[in-house]
Each structure stands twice: as structure tokens, then as C-alpha cells.
Amino acid sequence: MSSAVETLPILLVPDPKLRAKARPVGGGDADAVRALAPRMLDAMYKAPGIGLAAPQVGELLRLIVVDLQPEDKPAPLVLVNPEILAASTELATREEGCLSLPGQYAEVTRPARVKLRYLDLEGAKREIEAEGLLATCLQHEVDHLNGVLFVDHLSALKRNMLLRKLAKDLKGRRD
Numbered sequence: 001m002s003s004a005v006e007t008l009p010i011l012l013v014p015d016p017k018l019r020a021k022a023r024p025v026g027g028g029d030a031d032a033v034r035a036l037a038p039r040m041l042d043a044m045y046k047a048p049g050i051g052l053a054a055p056q057v058g059e060l061l062r063l064i065v066v067d068l069q070p071e072d073k074p075a076p077l078v079l080v081n082p083e084i085l086a087a088s089t090e091l092a093t094r095e096e097g098c099l100s101l102p103g104q105y106a107e108v109t110r111p112a113r114v115k116l117r118y119l120d121l122e123g124a125k126r127e128i129e130a131e132g133l134l135a136t137c138l139q140h141e142v143d144h145l146n147g148v149l150f151v152d153h154l155s156a157l158k159r160n161m162l163l164r165k166l167a168k169d170l171k172g173r174r175d
């Protein structure tokens with residue numbers, strides 16, 4: 001079935017909404033969030049990407065979607081008001097990219113394992129323990145809710161190089 005709903009555009013750096021702190025989802029947001037989550041998943045799959053946070057589509061709400069598509073099958077995770085409860089002292093370094101900084105990649109070091117608490121779309125309290133790529137992805141998306149981008153974990157020199165390259169690439173796209 002085709003949908004009349006347009007794909008949500010993903011905001012790019014330096015959009016100021018990507019630097020704002022998102023507010024918690026409250027009871028009054030339930031309908032909006034239930035409508036927004038599938039549209040975020042749709043935009044993420046089309047990009048394509050493995051994670052997307054609501055501020056990246058201009059909604060300053062604490063909502064993220066993730067899908068690593070294990071075995072090439074969709075396995076969407078929707079996390080409302082996610083909170084990192086615990087992080088391992090052991091660190092892991094992994095190459096990261098971001099749909100809001102298209103074409104830019106860098107190695108980022110973060111805790112190797114994390115435990116999160118969140119609400120699902122029905123409002124039920126849930127917890128998830130993650131390692132590997134999922135741990136990286138969840139931390140990257142929760143960062144977005146606080147206006148933090150993966151480049152903020154790099155040295156100022158590397159960050160500025162990458163942001164300059166992004167600006168140049170985006171200008172090239174427009175010209």
C-alpha cells in the first residue's frame with residue numbers, strides 16, 4: 001500500500017535544532033509520538049541509516065529509533081525517554097557516521113556496554129543491555145537528545161576538519 005505521507009526530511013548540520021536539548025515525552029504527547037515513530041523509521045530506512053533521533057527531524061522530543069537489521073530483516077526498536085543507567089569502564093572504538101552529517105565518518109571511543117531504561121510506544125517501562133554496534137548506536141542517538149553530535153567526541157582539530165569538509169560537500173551539492 002502506498003502512503004500519502006511524505007518522508008520526513010532529515011536536518012543537517014548546522015541546523016540549530018540539532019544543538020538543542022530535547023524535552024521528555026509526556027502523557028499529552030502519546031498520540032504525536034505514536035504517529036512520529038513510524039515516520040522516523042521510514043525516513044531512517046530510506047536514508048538509509050541504523051538510528052535516528054527526533055531532533056534530527058525537527059521534533060525536540062526524547063524519542064529515538066534504531067534498527068541494525070540483524071539477518072537483513074527489520075527489527076525496529078523505538079525508545080521513548082531513553083536514559084543510560086550504566087556504562088562499562090571498558091571502552092570500544094568504532095567508526096561512526098550520522099545522517100545529519102552525510103558522508104562524514106570518524107572513529108569514536110565510547111563505553112563498550114551500556115544499560116538503558118526507556119518506555120516503549122505503549123508506555124511500558126523497559127530496559128535494554130547492549131554491546132557492540134548496538135551500544136555505540138544507542139549512545140550516539142541519546143547524545144542527539146542532548147544536542148551532542150559524534151564530532152563532539154573528537155579533538156577540536158579533527159572536528160573542525162570534518163565540519164569544514166561537510167560544509168564544502170553540502171555547498172558542492174547545492175551548486
Ligand SMILES: [Zn+2]
Binds near residue numbers: 097144
Ligand atoms: Zn546521528
